[in-house]
Amino acid sequence: MKGEKEKGMTLIVKTVTRLTVGLILLYGIYIVLHGHLTPGGGFAGGVIIALSFIQLMLAFGKEMALKKLSQLAASVLESLGAIMFLSIAVLGFMGGYFFFNFFLQKGKPFDLFSAGIIPLCNIAISLKVGAGLFAIFVALTLFKESEKE
Amino acid sequence: MIEYILCFALFCIGLYCILRKRNIIKIVVGLGIIEYAVNLFFVLIGYRTHGRAPILAKDQVISNMVDPIPQALVLTSIVIGLGVTALIVAIAIRIYEKYGTFDITKIRRLKG
Amino acid sequence: MKILPFFVIISLGSAFLISLFGKKIKNFADIVANLGTLSLLILSLYSVRLVAVHRVLVYKVGSWMPPIGICMVLDGLTSFMLVTINLVSFLVTIYSISYMEKYTDKFRFYTLFMLLVAGMNGIIITGDLFNLFVFLEIASIASYALVAFGTEAEELEASFKYAVMGSVASSFILLGIALLYSYTATLNMADISLVLSSKGSVLFISFVAVLFLAGFGLKAALVPFHAWLPDAHPSAPAPISAMLSGVFIKVLGVYALARIFFNILGVSSKMLFILIILGVISMVVGAFLAIAQSDIKRMFAYSSISQIGYIIFALGIGTPLAIFGALFHLFNHAIFKSLLFLNSGAIEYSVHTRDLKKLGGLNSQLPVTGYTSLLGSMSIAGIPPLGGFFSKLIIIIAAVEARYFGFALVAILISILTLAYYLKFQSFAFFGKPNEGKLKIKEVPGLMQFSMLTLAIICVASGLLISPMVKPFLNSARDVLWLGKGYAETVFGAVK
Numbered sequence: 001m002k003g004e005k006e007k008g009m010t011l012i013v014k015t016v017t018r019l020t021v022g023l024i025l026l027y028g029i030y031i032v033l034h035g036h037l038t039p040g041g042g043f044a045g046g047v048i049i050a051l052s053f054i055q056l057m058l059a060f061g062k063e064m065a066l067k068k069l070s071q072l073a074a075s076v077l078e079s080l081g082a083i084m085f086l087s088i089a090v091l092g093f094m095g096g097y098f099f100f101n102f103f104l105q106k107g108k109p110f111d112l113f114s115a116g117i118i119p120l121c122n123i124a125i126s127l128k129v130g131a132g133l134f135a136i137f138v139a140l141t142l143f144k145e146s147e148k149e
Numbered sequence: 150m151i152e153y154i155l156c157f158a159l160f161c162i163g164l165y166c167i168l169r170k171r172n173i174i175k176i177v178v179g180l181g182i183i184e185y186a187v188n189l190f191f192v193l194i195g196y197r198t199h200g201r202a203p204i205l206a207k208d209q210v211i212s213n214m215v216d217p218i219p220q221a222l223v224l225t226s227i228v229i230g231l232g233v234t235a236l237i238v239a240i241a242i243r244i245y246e247k248y249g250t251f252d253i254t255k256i257r258r259l260k261g
Numbered sequence: 262m263k264i265l266p267f268f269v270i271i272s273l274g275s276a277f278l279i280s281l282f283g284k285k286i287k288n289f290a291d292i293v294a295n296l297g298t299l300s301l302l303i304l305s306l307y308s309v310r311l312v313a314v315h316r317v318l319v320y321k322v323g324s325w326m327p328p329i330g331i332c333m334v335l336d337g338l339t340s341f342m343l344v345t346i347n348l349v350s351f352l353v354t355i356y357s358i359s360y361m362e363k364y365t366d367k368f369r370f371y372t373l374f375m376l377l378v379a380g381m382n383g384i385i386i387t388g389d390l391f392n393l394f395v396f397l398e399i400a401s402i403a404s405y406a407l408v409a410f411g412t413e414a415e416e417l418e419a420s421f422k423y424a425v426m427g428s429v430a431s432s433f434i435l436l437g438i439a440l441l442y443s444y445t446a447t448l449n450m451a452d453i454s455l456v457l458s459s460k461g462s463v464l465f466i467s468f469v470a471v472l473f474l475a476g477f478g479l480k481a482a483l484v485p486f487h488a489w490l491p492d493a494h495p496s497a498p499a500p501i502s503a504m505l506s507g508v509f510i511k512v513l514g515v516y517a518l519a520r521i522f523f524n525i526l527g528v529s530s531k532m533l534f535i536l537i538i539l540g541v542i543s544m545v546v547g548a549f550l551a552i553a554q555s556d557i558k559r560m561f562a563y564s565s566i567s568q569i570g571y572i573i574f575a576l577g578i579g580t581p582l583a584i585f586g587a588l589f590h591l592f593n594h595a596i597f598k599s600l601l602f603l604n605s606g607a608i609e610y611s612v613h614t615r616d617l618k619k620l621g622g623l624n625s626q627l628p629v630t631g632y633t634s635l636l637g638s639m640s641i642a643g644i645p646p647l648g649g650f651f652s653k654l655i656i657i658i659a660a661v662e663a664r665y666f667g668f669a670l671v672a673i674l675i676s677i678l679t680l681a682y683y684l685k686f687q688s689f690a691f692f693g694k695p696n697e698g699k700l701k702i703k704e705v706p707g708l709m710q711f712s713m714l715t716l717a718i719i720c721v722a723s724g725l726l727i728s729p730m731v732k733p734f735l736n737s738a739r740d741v742l743w744l745g746k747g748y749a750e751t752v753f754g755a756v757k
Contacts, residue, residue: 039202079277079280080281086270089270090274140242190436236424237425237428244414244418244421247414257418
């Protein structure tokens, strides 16, 4: 038996990860919030947010990533994102129709606070996609652990 | 016209992969190629002559743009493809645990 | 008036709520799922009354006018399918309260189940072609996961095959939608049929029709594309087999084919003849392969292929009487195939085996299961005065009227063959002397009995659907399909 097994990857990868993982998370949030002005939106931003957590898992091993965002928290966030999206749609009934644009109807174009319910929908979608992708990744690596028993 | 024929050729390569390869993971890769080919075909349908990206910025004059509807629909289709791929890969890993092999000619307990 | 989006809101909302709270609060999943399907059933019965008053109702999502926005359409065919699906879903949900106790993760089962119901409801009420594709994928992904739910080796193999074949079919459908969009530049179903009427059909549209036939035909288990069904339907847990065989292949396959071919693309006599040929081949292949089976659920799965062949054959004949017979047989088959699969689940729950050679004489220990399955088998074989007899009679009369004498004879022979293998099932499983080791079997729990009894009563009473009081229910559905491309004018006339 080889002694204590080194979790994760080499020292160079770990150092670079410490520098860049916060920037990747911030970049993902930027793409989500500006989804109505520039290309991107909920799904692309959510994938990038999930990628920052997955990079943590690849560089440092699974326990470290699960300490930052446990599996239970990922499940709860995912369901919360879905319920938020459905409630935005149902709140449209205030204006009379399903999915009605009730929020900021007369915003100016090219502004950050314009375009009605689209930014709220983007945030809800990014929560669901990000947490969901991270949960899928954790679930797929779970099998490898149980196979080694 | 040539690009549509090449998309169709990519679709046929993916279909060949699903039909003739024996490893489960290669079948999953073939499925990915098929979905990629269909999405690419859908986006290329929206091309208009001398069109540019359908994004309106603050100081640009409005000129010829490509069709934005196929781009929105393909975004949805890519997400659907991601979901199906994740599910099929999880099933494939479990099959390896139960059967001990990735060869699809040996995974044949249901017959008749 | 504004009940249309609630079909999607209630089912999706209960799916997400169950996934959030299902693990922490006990019995939360059961209560929410049953309340959800019950409210969907009440809403769909109300929608039948709405359609009888106004003919067509159109709901604009987000108040964007079609064809720019997505619209939801409620007409006769829609309300007919809604009642069928939500009735079967409600009874299956009640059944699975007690059946799913032996699996862990019951709340994940209910989440996937409500997603399946949401997908099927969404396919029926939508009026937009890409929206139909998205709901089709939601329902398909939920069904791939549900077939693999028990995670035994055989279930995983069946689910893998089903998932790969289903994904290829969905790619064919998406390719068809892409080609249709490139020709007509719109995605609204009514608008596509208007544009096709004015622009005229070219060879291109025949290619799109073949792609749709291949894609939706695989979901409906027509014969060249049926290879996934005999593996997938037996491997799923019994309530899911009832849902898949009872309503899923009808909504995704038969309803979508009927809507696209009759209302959007317009039928030519060549296309109808292809449907007749595929239907007759399905009838024959399904029945011949069903006789040789010894596993109960596999026999029922092949029988499903055979009965779907009847429905597609009747749709292919194309006269108003034939379409009436097809829709009536669709309703009947949903009821009695679900009843038979729930019975097989009850047998498996008590006896723990599905092999016909090991069962015997169960009528004394499982009386409710035995007598309800007798009613179901007699109905599907076409014995008067149960419901199945009337629907098969109407299909055969319509075939004779349209001068397809050979095919009508084949339909009668296959009906006799159906009677043969269901009699074999009844005599092997229920009649006769019980085996020695089986004297300690108890009857199944009360909730499962309630579902089976209700379905059996509807089985007997469905012959009343041709009586003049209730006939408008099926007539309005038949009129929508017979109207063909006039669907577009009714939709645009009803939009405000």
